Amino acid sequence: MTDRPNDRSLEKYRRMLRIRHFEDKAEAIHAAGEIPGALHTYAGQEASGVGACIALRNDDYMVGTHRSHGHPIAKGAKLRPLMAELLGKVTGICKGKGGSMHLSDFSVGSLGETSIVGSGIPVAAGAALGSKLQGNDRVALCFFGDGATNEGAFHEGMNLAAVWKLPAIFVCENNGYAVSTPASAAVPVKDIAERAKAYAMPAIIVDGQDVDAVEAAVTEAVERARTGGGPTLVETKTYRYADHAVNMGRILLDRGAEVDEWRKRDPLTLYRARLLEAGVAAATLDAMEQEVADEVADALQFARDSAYPEQADAFDDVFVDRLPIPDYLTA
Amino acid sequence: MTKATYLEAIRQAQHEEMSRDPRVFIMGEDIICNVFGTTTGFVEAFGTERVRDTPISENGFIGAAAGASMVGMRPIVDATIASFLYPAMDQIMSIIAKSRYIYGGQARLPLVIRTCLFYGNSNAAQHSDRPYSMFMNVPGLKIMVPSNAYDMKGMLKAAIRDDDPVLCFEDSTCWTSKSDMPDDPDFMIPLGKGDIKREGTDISVIAVAGAVPLALKAAEVLAKEGISIEVVDPRSLVPLDKALILKSVRKTGRAITVDPAHQTCSAASEISALIVEQAFDALRGPVLRVATADTHLPFSPAIEKALYPTVDRIVTAARTLVGTARPVSA
Numbered sequence: 001m002t003d004r005p006n007d008r009s010l011e012k013y014r015r016m017l018r019i020r021h022f023e024d025k026a027e028a029i030h031a032a033g034e035i036p037g038a039l040h041t042y043a044g045q046e047a048s049g050v051g052a053c054i055a056l057r058n059d060d061y062m063v064g065t066h067r068s069h070g071h072p073i074a075k076g077a078k079l080r081p082l083m084a085e086l087l088g089k090v091t092g093i094c095k096g097k098g099g100s101m102h103l104s105d106f107s108v109g110s111l112g113e114t115s116i117v118g119s120g121i122p123v124a125a126g127a128a129l130g131s132k133l134q135g136n137d138r139v140a141l142c143f144f145g146d147g148a149t150n151e152g153a154f155h156e157g158m159n160l161a162a163v164w165k166l167p168a169i170f171v172c173e174n175n176g177y178a179v180s181t182p183a184s185a186a187v188p189v190k191d192i193a194e195r196a197k198a199y200a201m202p203a204i205i206v207d208g209q210d211v212d213a214v215e216a217a218v219t220e221a222v223e224r225a226r227t228g229g230g231p232t233l234v235e236t237k238t239y240r241y242a243d244h245a246v247n248m249g250r251i252l253l254d255r256g257a258e259v260d261e262w263r264k265r266d267p268l269t270l271y272r273a274r275l276l277e278a279g280v281a282a283a284t285l286d287a288m289e290q291e292v293a294d295e296v297a298d299a300l301q302f303a304r305d306s307a308y309p310e311q312a313d314a315f316d317d318v319f320v321d322r323l324p325i326p327d328y329l330t331a
Numbered sequence: 332m333t334k335a336t337y338l339e340a341i342r343q344a345q346h347e348e349m350s351r352d353p354r355v356f357i358m359g360e361d362i363i364c365n366v367f368g369t370t371t372g373f374v375e376a377f378g379t380e381r382v383r384d385t386p387i388s389e390n391g392f393i394g395a396a397a398g399a400s401m402v403g404m405r406p407i408v409d410a411t412i413a414s415f416l417y418p419a420m421d422q423i424m425s426i427i428a429k430s431r432y433i434y435g436g437q438a439r440l441p442l443v444i445r446t447c448l449f450y451g452n453s454n455a456a457q458h459s460d461r462p463y464s465m466f467m468n469v470p471g472l473k474i475m476v477p478s479n480a481y482d483m484k485g486m487l488k489a490a491i492r493d494d495d496p497v498l499c500f501e502d503s504t505c506w507t508s509k510s511d512m513p514d515d516p517d518f519m520i521p522l523g524k525g526d527i528k529r530e531g532t533d534i535s536v537i538a539v540a541g542a543v544p545l546a547l548k549a550a551e552v553l554a555k556e557g558i559s560i561e562v563v564d565p566r567s568l569v570p571l572d573k574a575l576i577l578k579s580v581r582k583t584g585r586a587i588t589v590d591p592a593h594q595t596c597s598a599a600s601e602i603s604a605l606i607v608e609q610a611f612d613a614l615r616g617p618v619l620r621v622a623t624a625d626t627h628l629p630f631s632p633a634i635e636k637a638l639y640p641t642v643d644r645i646v647t648a649a650r651t652l653v654g655t656a657r658p659v660s661a
Contacts (some may be wrong), residue, residue, distance in 0.1 A: 095435035106437035116425040126398020156391025317436040
């Protein structure tokens with residue numbers, strides 16, 4: 001795919017590294033008790049998120065899921081506010097009110113990472129409708145998993161986007177499992193992409209471990225959307241290494257051999273090999289990895305040094321105007 | 332000043348705001364064919380991009396309204412009948428109510444979901460809901476329940492200009508009632524500001540939506556018996572004009588809450604609790620609720636209508652509160 005390395009290929013590798021290092025660090029400090037709540041990691045799926053987001057402009061919209069850490073990093077978000085959010089700090093991207101399932105950075109075009117499965121799909125259709133009504137050429141891309149395609153929201157959002165020919169790209173990151181239930185037990189079609197036929201929508205199936213392949217597929221979909229050709233369903237065949245949520249006891253039983261098989265096609269390993277083959281010096285990639293590791297360490301330090309929100313902040317952002325604080329919290 | 336009905340007030344508010352602001356658009360089921368008369372002439376005025384018929388897909392198009400509002404549009408969703416909100420609970424409760432909060436204020440969702448309280452006319456249980464109190468139980472949604480055409484127009488215009496999501500419940504029993512309409516194109520009534528619809532001294536009747544006209548009729552009957560009723564119309568349930576309600580109860584010392592919704596966990600229940608908690612010292616008797624009994628609404632007119640609040644039930648509650656021993660004036 002890549003004839004020779006360029007800034008764009010290096011940027012893809014850098015963003016995948018950022019996600020992997022961010023997730024490794026998050027998992028470690030979660031195990032140590034530093035992150036409250038559940039942690040849904042994206043390791044293994046990096047090529048899917050980065051390949052899709054690199055095909056977007058900065059001002060295009062993106063909606064994601066409870067597995068929310070990879071998407072903003074893929075779209076170019078800064079790491080400090082993301083890590084601070086995981087620790088529940090006021091400097092977090094959501095001021096400490098969203099946490100692991102909601103790392104949504106609106107400054108890079110995000111319109112939410114939502115934890116009710118499938119619920120982002122109508123929202124993305126609506127953002128695309130907004131672009132259409134405003135007469136601009138911004139597109140809206142929505143990430144969701146294989147499990148979401150059994151939700152009514154998926155079918156309603158797909159239908160609306162198709163019937164109104166909206167500039168939307170639906171990216172199903174098919175990692176094979178809805179929590180612990182294999183897609184084969186929950187989806188009657190072999191490929192999620194087949195579901196697009198019901199909406200007369202073009203569909204593309206792509207190797208979700210290959211960042212260049214994902215980029216090419218999503219680029220085709222984005223061009224169609226931007227030029228008035230309507231929505232596309234892109235299915236990335238990918239895999240998450242961790243359980244549905246980490247450190248919560250084994251939700252999946254004995255995936256051992258399967259995980260090892262998928263690790264042989266690790267998206268970062270694959271892409272590093274491709275870059276080396278194309279003539280990039282190993283030292284360059286190693287230096288990049290060190291920079292990313294430093295960046296993640298800096299983000300964690302920032303998060304640790306940051307303050308928690310004040311109790312009164314629980315009453316901000318319900319509405320545009322702050323709600324009054326009840327007596328039992330002020331006495 | 333010209334008179335207009337409640338339905339015409341809705342049409343005027345939408346028309347004026349769509350003319351004023353190109354970000355405002357309307358979508359819903361059968362908008363173009365204009366089922367209830369609130370979009371008369373809209374396609375001719377605004378075109379089919381801004382006046383959109385939707386598939387029967389409430390969760391889809393209500394979610395799409397959320398997405399469109401997040402990118403700078405100001406959608407009005409016409410959800411026809413309040414029972415049709417249930418398929419969209421996912422989007423209303425998890426996306427619309429919570430997006431601003433869970434993203435730490437990054438999202439803004441200026442949208443209005445309009446829907447009709449379609450009860451009292453043999454539409455059976457699945458079309459007769461008055462579900463506003465369910466939505467009071469989740470923070471993040473403003474809720475308006477206007478009881479006359481004047482309030483409807485002023486509040487709907489304010490709702491369309493509001494930067495928070497607003498649910499507008501339109502009581503079909505008020506559809507044909509008329510009010511004088513101000514000519515001011517910026518005539519607005521802010522949400523959260525209640526209204527004393529009739530002043531009185533003996534009992535505060537706090538009535539919701541279509542219960543307000545009933546309370547006013549009851550007040551006339553009771554006036555002839557020497558019982559002076561103050562009718563308080565909160566007009567919006569979120570925000571709720573607690574100060575106005577409590578001030579009235581502190582003056583009269585007695586309260587009846589009237590609500591067309593099912594009694595359990597109704598707006599009437601919440602308002603009653605507010606009064607008991609915050610004005611107990613002023614009360615000279617129990618706070619009574621006049622609401623709809625906790626059964627479904629049957630189709631047959633022989634047994635439907637008596638289930639709702641009526642003028643008679645309000646009158647009876649008022650007589651109970653002041654005591655039967657009170658002399659009746661001639």
